[in-house]
Amino acid sequence: MHETKLQNLSEQQKVKFYQKGTFTVGNRLVDAETRSVQASDARSNAITSGHRACQGCGEALGARYALDAAMRAARNQLIAVNATGCLEVFSTPYPETSWQLPWMHSLFGNAPAVATGVAAAMRVKGRKDVRVVAQGGDGGTTDIGFGCLSGMFERNDDVLYVCYDNEAYMNTGVQRSSATPPAARTATTPAVGDKPGNVFGTGKNVPLIALAHNIPYVATASVANLHDLERKVTKAMEMEGSRYIHIFVPCPLGWGSAAEATIHVARLASESGLFPLWEAEHGEIIATLPIRRKVQVEAYLKTQRRFAHLFKPERDEVRIAALQRMADHNIKRFNLVREEKETAI
Amino acid sequence: MLKQIEGSRGVAEAVALCRPEVICAYPISPQTHIVEACGELVKSGELENCEYINVESEFAALSVAIGASAAGARSYTATASQGLLFMAEAVYNAAGLGLPIVMTIGNRAIGAPINIWNDHSDAMSMRDAGWIQLYAETNQEAADLHIQAFRLAERLSCPVMVCMDGFILTHAYEGIDIPDQAEVDAFLPPFVPQQVLDPADPYSIGAMVGPEAFTEVRYLAHDKQIQALEVIPEIQSAFEEQFGRDSGGLFHTHHCDGAATIVVTMGSLAGTLKDAVDELAEEGPRVGVLTLSCYRPFPKAELREALKKAKRIIVVEKCLATGFGGIVSTDLRMALQGMELIVKTVVAGLGGRPVTRPALKSMLRRALKGELADLHFLDLNRGMVDRELANQRKGIATGPTAENLLKDVAIHGTGA
Numbered sequence: 001m002h003e004t005k006l007q008n009l010s011e012q013q014k015v016k017f018y019q020k021g022t023f024t025v026g027n028r029l030v031d032a033e034t035r036s037v038q039a040s041d042a043r044s045n046a047i048t049s050g051h052r053a054c055q056g057c058g059e060a061l062g063a064r065y066a067l068d069a070a071m072r073a074a075r076n077q078l079i080a081v082n083a084t085g086c087l088e089v090f091s092t093p094y095p096e097t098s099w100q101l102p103w104m105h106s107l108f109g110n111a112p113a114v115a116t117g118v119a120a121a122m123r124v125k126g127r128k129d130v131r132v133v134a135q136g137g138d139g140g141t142t143d144i145g146f147g148c149l150s151g152m153f154e155r156n157d158d159v160l161y162v163c164y165d166n167e168a169y170m171n172t173g174v175q176r177s178s179a180t181p182p183a184a185r186t187a188t189t190p191a192v193g194d195k196p197g198n199v200f201g202t203g204k205n206v207p208l209i210a211l212a213h214n215i216p217y218v219a220t221a222s223v224a225n226l227h228d229l230e231r232k233v234t235k236a237m238e239m240e241g242s243r244y245i246h247i248f249v250p251c252p253l254g255w256g257s258a259a260e261a262t263i264h265v266a267r268l269a270s271e272s273g274l275f276p277l278w279e280a281e282h283g284e285i286i287a288t289l290p291i292r293r294k295v296q297v298e299a300y301l302k303t304q305r306r307f308a309h310l311f312k313p314e315r316d317e318v319r320i321a322a323l324q325r326m327a328d329h330n331i332k333r334f335n336l337v338r339e340e341k342e343t344a345i
Numbered sequence: 346m347l348k349q350i351e352g353s354r355g356v357a358e359a360v361a362l363c364r365p366e367v368i369c370a371y372p373i374s375p376q377t378h379i380v381e382a383c384g385e386l387v388k389s390g391e392l393e394n395c396e397y398i399n400v401e402s403e404f405a406a407l408s409v410a411i412g413a414s415a416a417g418a419r420s421y422t423a424t425a426s427q428g429l430l431f432m433a434e435a436v437y438n439a440a441g442l443g444l445p446i447v448m449t450i451g452n453r454a455i456g457a458p459i460n461i462w463n464d465h466s467d468a469m470s471m472r473d474a475g476w477i478q479l480y481a482e483t484n485q486e487a488a489d490l491h492i493q494a495f496r497l498a499e500r501l502s503c504p505v506m507v508c509m510d511g512f513i514l515t516h517a518y519e520g521i522d523i524p525d526q527a528e529v530d531a532f533l534p535p536f537v538p539q540q541v542l543d544p545a546d547p548y549s550i551g552a553m554v555g556p557e558a559f560t561e562v563r564y565l566a567h568d569k570q571i572q573a574l575e576v577i578p579e580i581q582s583a584f585e586e587q588f589g590r591d592s593g594g595l596f597h598t599h600h601c602d603g604a605a606t607i608v609v610t611m612g613s614l615a616g617t618l619k620d621a622v623d624e625l626a627e628e629g630p631r632v633g634v635l636t637l638s639c640y641r642p643f644p645k646a647e648l649r650e651a652l653k654k655a656k657r658i659i660v661v662e663k664c665l666a667t668g669f670g671g672i673v674s675t676d677l678r679m680a681l682q683g684m685e686l687i688v689k690t691v692v693a694g695l696g697g698r699p700v701t702r703p704a705l706k707s708m709l710r711r712a713l714k715g716e717l718a719d720l721h722f723l724d725l726n727r728g729m730v731d732r733e734l735a736n737q738r739k740g741i742a743t744g745p746t747a748e749n750l751l752k753d754v755a756i757h758g759t760g761a
Binding site: 078094103104106109113116117118121123124150 | 369408548
């Protein structure tokens with residue numbers, strides 16, 4: 001009965017997964033395999049509620065979906081290694097822990113290497129069923145842990161590394177990292193002087209650097225699209241060797257965005273082209289997620305106080321245009337704006 | 346089986362007999378031959394059931410060992426000098442987490458100026474990191490200490506550093522008795538971790554600890570080291586029983602009974618010192634030699650007992666606390682406080698400078714006459730130092746000191 005209804009609905013809507021006028025992807029609109037299982041008692045639960053993340057924390061949301069999907073894929077035979085950072089601090093204030101899986105924190109810059117060690121131990125002990133996930137923020141991944149990460153990639157160690165990118169060192173109070181976008185205000189790139197905020201450098205695109213290692217799987221994901229995030233994690237877990245998923249996770253505190261706007265902000269990042277969603281296997285990009293309704297970067301920038309100096313006291317046309325060029329370049333490079341009929345989840 | 350092999354090879358073979366499950370390798374002189382030999386033993390199949398991982402830095406080497414150990418695998422790595430400093434953060438971390446990793450240090454100086462030769466500055470920089478530190482006098486002892494180290498580390502769930510003098514031991518070929526696998530198996534049971542990452546019994550390792558419990562965590566780490574003072578002699582006895590050889594323990598003594606003057610040292614220097622005091626015995630009173638095998642924990646009570654009849658202690662050490670003086674001698678002064686004796690510091694052998702019998706004998710003769718300063722630099726080239734000090738007094742921009750001294754050597758040679 002229910003199936004028939006769904007079928008009829010699909011025919012009427014010609015498999016258009018998004019409801020008209022919104023970006024909501026309801027469970028009833030997707031097929032059974034890709035439906036969210038949040039409401040199920042049988043749902044895996046890597047990180048319990050009661051942790052100390054801020055309101056609207058994108059990282060907490062991203063970590064929950066990523067690790068839950070990984071746990072499901074590994075049939076609960078999963079070990080997690082965590083770099084120092086917000087996620088580590090808010091999830092394990094002594095003597096409490098939110099983690100429902102074996103979890104280890106060693107240092108800020110060594111999570112990939114520690115995970116390599118755990119994976120080696122599992123291999124030597126014949127525990128092929130036990131899988132290993134390492135995770136860290138952008139500081140722990142793109143800066144201080146970068147050497148260890150590259151080493152892990154190059155050896156193709158059997159680890160899924162998940163980077164939660166909130167574009168600065170949030171745990172220490174919002175300092176700039178190599179993932180901080182140009183013009184953004186942080187505690188070490190204050191909005192003062194002739195060129196307020198972060199410099200316009202050349203950027204450091206760690207997903208593309210991961211791609212250059214030709215590892216089995218690289219993907220970018222966003223908390224704005226949790227179905228896509230879960231699917232990518234699940235897919236990564238079906239593969240062996242080094243895998244890397246870079247998740248865009250807004251930080252309301254650090255970015256000066258509204259706590260209830262986390263998903264909205266993340267969506268605008270992708271819909272503007274600033275944070276493209278793509279996946280790659282063995283060094284080749286195999287898919288990109290098209291932008292459904294393109295927005296100008298201004299719409300994204302205006303949601304966050306870290307970019308407020310671009311608009312007040314007067315509009316900084318030059319630098320807004322420079323950011324727009326970055327987005328447009330991504331759109332072209334990853335072919336993000338396509339005909340509606342091509343779109344799919 | 347007695348083999349005529351390089352010290353590094355002997356250590357690698359001893360480590361292999363301990364059935365390590367994960368070995369992390371990163372090259373740095375003078376330790377490199379150890380990890381090379383380990384790699385060969387794994388690759389050839391001689392050492393089975395072992396993951397040998399070539400990492401991208403020393404920081405990664407110890408980090409991989411941390412992950413492997415926490416997941417229940419017997420883990421080993423080796424390093425030296427700058428490598429130990431580069432992994433410093435992980436050194437403290439491994440101890441804080443209570444992971445029984447064994448690591449060899451091929452002791453070497455720390456730059457700048459860059460110097461690849463032996464002294465103890467590297468291990469000394471990590472003396473407070475929470476690792477047990479054992480020092481080998483000979484290559485035989487270096488091999489034996491590794492077999493003991495795994496048992497010690499796993500018994501206490503505490504990492505152990507086995508320190509051996511770079512080049513002097515690591516690169517020296519001499520007879521080493523390498524035990525049989527069955528003997529080592531009888532001595533060293535399989536690793537049963539105190540804590541392990543296991544999906545069947547998940548818990549969190551490495552949580553943040555605030556002021557409410559941090560002191561207690563540290564106290565227990567200290568207490569563990571104090572326990573080691575009892576465990577180390579036990580293991581020494583068990584080792585002697587199994588292998589018929591006295592190796593390790595807290596310290597070795599050479600003619601200390603009744604000696605008013607005792608020289609305290611660590612590592613391979615002990616051999617030269619023993620020869621020097623034996624030769625000196627022909628011309629005057631007997632001087633004893635006490636060689637520390639265990640530097641951390643520091644065996645305070647045991648040293649007080651062993652040195653209680655001495656009147657003069659001369660610590661010959663291959664390290665310097667810049668701006669202060671001796672390191673080992675400072676610990677010893679603390680241990681011996683209240684006792685009626687004097688402790689002199691002799692800094693020797695920095696950056697591989699040969700410590701010769703004539704130099705030691707000359708120093709000891711002065712010491713016996715009461716002419717030795719509290720802090721004495723053995724064989725210091727006073728002329729070279731004075732010329733550079735005079736140069737520096739000329740002005741501010743006098744150039745890099747190390748290079749100025751090299752120029753001085755070119756002009757004046759090393760003798761003046």
